[in-house]
Amino acid sequence: MHLSPDQVVYWHYGAFKLNATIAFTWALMLVLVIGSKLITRKLSVELHRSRWQNLLEIVVTGIEKQIGEVGLRHPEKYLGFLGTLFLFIALASVCIVIPGYEPPTASLSTTAALALCVFVAVPLFGIEDQGFGGYLKSYAQPTVIMLPFNIISELSRTLALAVRLFGNMMSGAMIVAILLTITPFIFPIVMTALGLLTGMVQAYIFSILAAVYIAAATRTRESAPIVEPITK
Amino acid sequence: MDSMTLIAVASIVTAGLTTGIGCMMPALGEGRSVASALAALAQQPDASATITRTLFVGLAMIESTAIYCFVVSMILIFANPFWSHVITQAVGK
Numbered sequence: 001m002h003l004s005p006d007q008v009v010y011w012h013y014g015a016f017k018l019n020a021t022i023a024f025t026w027a028l029m030l031v032l033v034i035g036s037k038l039i040t041r042k043l044s045v046e047l048h049r050s051r052w053q054n055l056l057e058i059v060v061t062g063i064e065k066q067i068g069e070v071g072l073r074h075p076e077k078y079l080g081f082l083g084t085l086f087l088f089i090a091l092a093s094v095c096i097v098i099p100g101y102e103p104p105t106a107s108l109s110t111t112a113a114l115a116l117c118v119f120v121a122v123p124l125f126g127i128e129d130q131g132f133g134g135y136l137k138s139y140a141q142p143t144v145i146m147l148p149f150n151i152i153s154e155l156s157r158t159l160a161l162a163v164r165l166f167g168n169m170m171s172g173a174m175i176v177a178i179l180l181t182i183t184p185f186i187f188p189i190v191m192t193a194l195g196l197l198t199g200m201v202q203a204y205i206f207s208i209l210a211a212v213y214i215a216a217a218t219r220t221r222e223s224a225p226i227v228e229p230i231t232k
Numbered sequence: 233m234d235s236m237t238l239i240a241v242a243s244i245v246t247a248g249l250t251t252g253i254g255c256m257m258p259a260l261g262e263g264r265s266v267a268s269a270l271a272a273l274a275q276q277p278d279a280s281a282t283i284t285r286t287l288f289v290g291l292a293m294i295e296s297t298a299i300y301c302f303v304v305s306m307i308l309i310f311a312n313p314f315w316s317h318v319i320t321q322a323v324g325k
Contacts (some may be wrong), residue, residue, distance in 0.1 A: 003310050069285065160296055167299030173307070205292040208285070 004170065021107040028091055059087070059099060063207075070211040080215060081121055085114060086207035093169065093199020096192060103199070106169040108162065115162035118210045119154075126217030135217065161209060168202045178215065215224040237316050247305035261294045265285050276280020 002008065005020035012018065038050040049057075063083045066074040092105045104110045126135040172195035179188045196222045269287040275278055 003306065042244065069281070119290055163303060164292065164296040164299055167296070167303045170306070171299070201292070203289065207291055209292075212289070 001172075006107050008102070019133075020102050021104045021110055024064060024092075024102060025104040025110060028095070032091060038101040066208070067211050070208065071215045072211060072218070078125070078211065081117075082207045082211055082214075085117070085210060086203050089114070089165065089201060089203035089206055089213065093203060094196065096172070096195055096199065103169050104171065105165055106173050108166045109129040111162045111166040111169075112127060114165070114206070115158045118161060118213065122213045122217045125214050131219035138217065138219070157209075157213070161206065165202055165206055168198055172198060236322065239314050239318055241311075243308045243315060247308040250301050250305040250308070254298050254305075258298040262291055265290055265294065297300050 002081050005024065009017050010020065010023060036056065039050075039056055042050075043053060044050070048186060060079070060083065064075045066171050067078055067082055072078055089105055092103045095101050096103055105114075123135065126138070129135075130138070141150075142145050150159035172191070176188050176195070179191055265287065269283055272283050276283070
């Protein structure tokens with residue numbers, strides 16, 4: 001039993017190692033890139049569309065709507081970053097139905113890289129929105145006393161993002177491996193089905209939290225939380 | 233008891249306690265939050281989208297504490313630094 005797919009090494013030459021994490025990450029990236037390239041090769045604006053185009057449109061507009069509901073004012077600006085995070089993590093966890101596959105997100109290296117992307121992207125979006133000084137000033141909100149706590153929270157939430165995703169995906173794989181040795185017939189399937197659900201929830205949580213952090217960094221002067229009008 | 237047995241006993245007992253307590257407390261917290269979210273949904277079905285999204289984010293936050301406990305107990309069982317230190321010493325002897 002191994003703790004992470006990092007320990008499955010397929011091929012190594014000197015210091016360079018090709019482990020399961022790298023292999024499956026690249027496989028997922030190829031599936032995503034080539035798949036969307038093939039689908040968007042012949043787009044149509046007429047009434048008749050291909051099924052795959054409909055699928056992509058549903059996914060993209062759904063993500064955009066979710067980002068908008070968090071309170072970001074121009075969802076299409078953040079769609080590339082947040083949508084990529086969501087699609088990668090979701091595909092990584094949906095593919096666990098394929099035998100022999102190990103989710104690359106069950107390795108702390110992958111999740112730390114994803115969390116570092118968020119850690120870098122949040123200040124960039126914040127500086128782009130309110131300028132360098134304005135963004136730095138947001139660390140001293142509401143008072144200067146909060147400055148160290150704001151910096152600590154910046155670091156600790158990055159750690160939490162990484163460890164949360166890693167722990168959830170690793171625990172799914174680990175529970176199935178342990179159950180296989182105890183009750184090898186029905187229960188591993190049930191836990192794999194549960195793992196599909198938690199994987200989707202974790203993908204949703206990861207991208208929603210990234211959106212919330214970006215929304216907090218780009219909180220502009222007059223913005224108020226968007227309250228949906230109550231119809232009745 | 234020599235130090236090897238002591239480390240093994242301490243690691244196993246701590247791993248069990250960590251997962252046990254670390255499942256119990258977040259479960260209580262999640263139960264409370266789901267209960268109040270259900271009450272809020274029953275009172276305001278119109279705001280269900282907002283309530284559900286906030287509930288999911290909050291649940292993930294609470295559950296991550298349980299996940300931390302799980303990761304710590306996994307480290308204690310499968311990747312224990314003290315244990316591997318003792319093993320390398322025993323092999324070197």
